[in-house]
Amino acid sequence: MERILIIDDDTELCDLVTEYLEPDGFAVEAVNNPELGLARGLAGEHALIVLDVMMPGLNGFEVLRRLRTNSRLPVLMLTARGSDVDRIVGLELGADDYLPKPFNPRELVARIRAILRRTTPANNETSSSGRTVVGEVELDAGARIVRCAGEKIELTSAEFDLLVILLQTAGNVISREELSQAVLGREFNPLDRSIDTHISNLRKKLGVDGNGLERIKSVRGVGYIYARPS
Amino acid sequence: MQTLFFKIFLWFWGATALVVLSVFVVTWLTLEPRTQPSLQDPFRAIGTEAVRLYEQQDKDALQAYQAILDKNLKRPVFILDEDGQEIFGRAVNDRMKRAALGIPRNAGPREPPPPFMTNRVQGVSGHTYYFISEMPPPPSQIAASYPRLALQILAVLSSVGFVCYVLAHYLTAPIVKLREATRKLASGDLSARVGNSIGKRKDEVADLGRDFDQMAERIEALMNGQRRLLGDISHELRSPLTRLNLALGVARRQAGELAVKSHDRIELEAERLNELIGQLLRLTEMESGEHLIKREPVNLAELIKEITTDADFEARNRNRAVRVVTAENCEIIGDESLLRSAIENVVRNAIRYTAEGTEVEISVFRRPAKEQLPIEITVRDHGSGVPEASLDKLFRPFYRVADARDRQSGGAGLGLSITERAINLHNGTVSATNAPNQGLIVILRLPDPL
Numbered sequence: 001m002e003r004i005l006i007i008d009d010d011t012e013l014c015d016l017v018t019e020y021l022e023p024d025g026f027a028v029e030a031v032n033n034p035e036l037g038l039a040r041g042l043a044g045e046h047a048l049i050v051l052d053v054m055m056p057g058l059n060g061f062e063v064l065r066r067l068r069t070n071s072r073l074p075v076l077m078l079t080a081r082g083s084d085v086d087r088i089v090g091l092e093l094g095a096d097d098y099l100p101k102p103f104n105p106r107e108l109v110a111r112i113r114a115i116l117r118r119t120t121p122a123n124n125e126t127s128s129s130g131r132t133v134v135g136e137v138e139l140d141a142g143a144r145i146v147r148c149a150g151e152k153i154e155l156t157s158a159e160f161d162l163l164v165i166l167l168q169t170a171g172n173v174i175s176r177e178e179l180s181q182a183v184l185g186r187e188f189n190p191l192d193r194s195i196d197t198h199i200s201n202l203r204k205k206l207g208v209d210g211n212g213l214e215r216i217k218s219v220r221g222v223g224y225i226y227a228r229p230s
Numbered sequence: 231m232q233t234l235f236f237k238i239f240l241w242f243w244g245a246t247a248l249v250v251l252s253v254f255v256v257t258w259l260t261l262e263p264r265t266q267p268s269l270q271d272p273f274r275a276i277g278t279e280a281v282r283l284y285e286q287q288d289k290d291a292l293q294a295y296q297a298i299l300d301k302n303l304k305r306p307v308f309i310l311d312e313d314g315q316e317i318f319g320r321a322v323n324d325r326m327k328r329a330a331l332g333i334p335r336n337a338g339p340r341e342p343p344p345p346f347m348t349n350r351v352q353g354v355s356g357h358t359y360y361f362i363s364e365m366p367p368p369p370s371q372i373a374a375s376y377p378r379l380a381l382q383i384l385a386v387l388s389s390v391g392f393v394c395y396v397l398a399h400y401l402t403a404p405i406v407k408l409r410e411a412t413r414k415l416a417s418g419d420l421s422a423r424v425g426n427s428i429g430k431r432k433d434e435v436a437d438l439g440r441d442f443d444q445m446a447e448r449i450e451a452l453m454n455g456q457r458r459l460l461g462d463i464s465h466e467l468r469s470p471l472t473r474l475n476l477a478l479g480v481a482r483r484q485a486g487e488l489a490v491k492s493h494d495r496i497e498l499e500a501e502r503l504n505e506l507i508g509q510l511l512r513l514t515e516m517e518s519g520e521h522l523i524k525r526e527p528v529n530l531a532e533l534i535k536e537i538t539t540d541a542d543f544e545a546r547n548r549n550r551a552v553r554v555v556t557a558e559n560c561e562i563i564g565d566e567s568l569l570r571s572a573i574e575n576v577v578r579n580a581i582r583y584t585a586e587g588t589e590v591e592i593s594v595f596r597r598p599a600k601e602q603l604p605i606e607i608t609v610r611d612h613g614s615g616v617p618e619a620s621l622d623k624l625f626r627p628f629y630r631v632a633d634a635r636d637r638q639s640g641g642a643g644l645g646l647s648i649t650e651r652a653i654n655l656h657n658g659t660v661s662a663t664n665a666p667n668q669g670l671i672v673i674l675r676l677p678d679p680l
Contacts, residue, residue: 012473080465102469102500102504104475104497190570
């Protein structure tokens with residue numbers, strides 16, 4: 001049983017999510033108060049947090065920001081549909097994925113499973129591939145640790161998985177469609193800029209290479225390429 | 231110079247100048263008659279004194295006195311006896327003599343009175359004497375003072391002009407302030423107020439300013455209320471929709487294979503409702519001008535190819551197709567996501583109405599540079615077209631062509647309105663026309679970025 005924490009001020013919604021998720025084999029704990037939710041999240045007893053953005057008092061972003069200072073627990077944000085700002089801010093603050101409200105419950109389950117698949121080492125297909133080294137960047141898939149020039153870098157699960165694929169195919173262009181399928185576990189949608197946001201976060205965390213160039217280059221209209229050091 | 235300021239200034243100044251000038255003219259016209267009595271009186275006293283000297287003393291005394299008079303008056307004073315003879319034998323011209331003796335002139339009444347001062351004095355001895363002298367030149371200020379007069383007029387006009395300037399400024403300055411505030415309000419700055427900028431006046435203009443502020447206050451409250459309401463709609467309508475979806479999911483599980491059709495229907499309707507809310511929000515957001523559109527280069531040919539690929543995929547499922555006919559390399563400056571949804575809505579609409587087995591044709595091309603909006607995107611379907619009378623109404627929110635069949639085609643009826651707003655935000659235009667052989671062509675025109 002995977003333990004899921006849902007933080008949303010809408011009690012009825014929490015009840016329904018609980019009711020829907022339990023038959024799928026999740027143990028759901030619902031918290032309606034953001035402060036309390038943050039405390040529960042930091043307790044480290046859960047596999048994933050479903051976090052609503054729009055809450056009175058402490059909003060979802062603030063909860064996420066405080067959570068990220070101490071924890072790498074996967075977070076799925078529930079955003080207002082059509083608000084690009086919510087989505088981008090959420091991903092930049094380190095959310096693993098987002099789902100606009102109103103959502104289809106099947107989609108909720110699919111996203112939760114996709115995130116858990118990536119973050120649970122036992123089920124992770126890439127975990128067996130061991131260490132990958134490209135230039136200064138060193139990735140240990142088993143321990144889920146990334147070092148750049150010997151320094152440890154904290155990545156969210158989505159960023160980590162993205163880097164795994166980019167490093168494995170270093171020197172080759174990989175399309176957004178492939179990245180979306182492999183990392184987020186869903187079909188690519190041109191309006192969905194999640195991949196681009198994750199890439200941009202990765203770039204910030206990795207920094208530029210020895211020549212002052214971006215390690216991950218974008219190929220307009222196609223996708224991304226991890227540049228092999230010359 | 232059509233401004234109120236100049237009008238007020240010129241009218242007041244002109245009127246005041248006219249009044250001042252007429253006063254000058256009237257004064258000048260009435261100046262002459264007034265000077266005569268003032269000269270006549272001393273002249274009379276002189277006569278009496280002269281006769282006294284002549285009769286009580288002698289001719290020499292008179293002559294001495296006369297010399298003084300001549301000198302003081304700067305013109306000779308003649309003294310005639312009863313017979314009309316000058317006492318000192320000086321020649322007196324006839325006209326003068328007749329005037330002195332009071333002999334009427336044989337001239338018409340229109341002739342001006344003779345320019346002489348005359349006086350008749352009866353001496354103690356019973357003799358009568360006549361005094362006559364040329365009139366001193368009419369008050370010397372008239373003739374000699376033309377430059378001074380001009381200066382006076384100029385001084386008056388300029389001081390009046392200054393007062394009128396201040397007056398006109400006083401009257402129009404608050405109106406200018408009011409206008410500035412009105413413009414700001416009209417351009418969307420709802421916090422624009424006249425406030426204290428018109429000073430501590432208590433007149434009608436100040437009242438107007440206060441009324442304007444009240445009105446702006448109310449508009450701002452209403453607009454903010456509406457905006458908050460729309461934000462709340464987004465949240466408050468979508469929360470129940472989210473719960474509805476979840477409840478539907480639970481119901482599906484519990485019912486298993488039963489009621490699948492009904493559940494699908496509920497899901498579809500919930501999705502439509504959600505789409506409608508989204509479109510409504512988007513439309514209002516764009517209409518309020520709040521949607522700050524991005525300004526970045528957008529390659530329309532690429533955008534259209536992307537849209538076509540996605541739309542074609544959807545259309546294939548319904549045995550229809552979407553195809554790019556012409557894709558010239560056109561780049562404009564704008565908001566890619568807005569442009570995408572603008573074009574997508576038109577294409578979706580076309581797929582909905584095109585006949586089964588036909589294609590929706592999309593083109594983007596550049597018309598001759600002379601045209602005002604040279605970049606043109608056309609989307610043509612092979613449906614039944616639209617009645618001519620409805621063509622220009624297609625872009626109205628919720629507008630439906632009066633035809634029962636259309637109601638079954640679904641759609642919220644906001645797609646084309648969003649297209650119109652999005653294209654208008656890029657300073658472009660939208661229009662629709664029927665194709666010569668069945669079908670509708672929607673035309674989006676956009677300005678050249680250069």
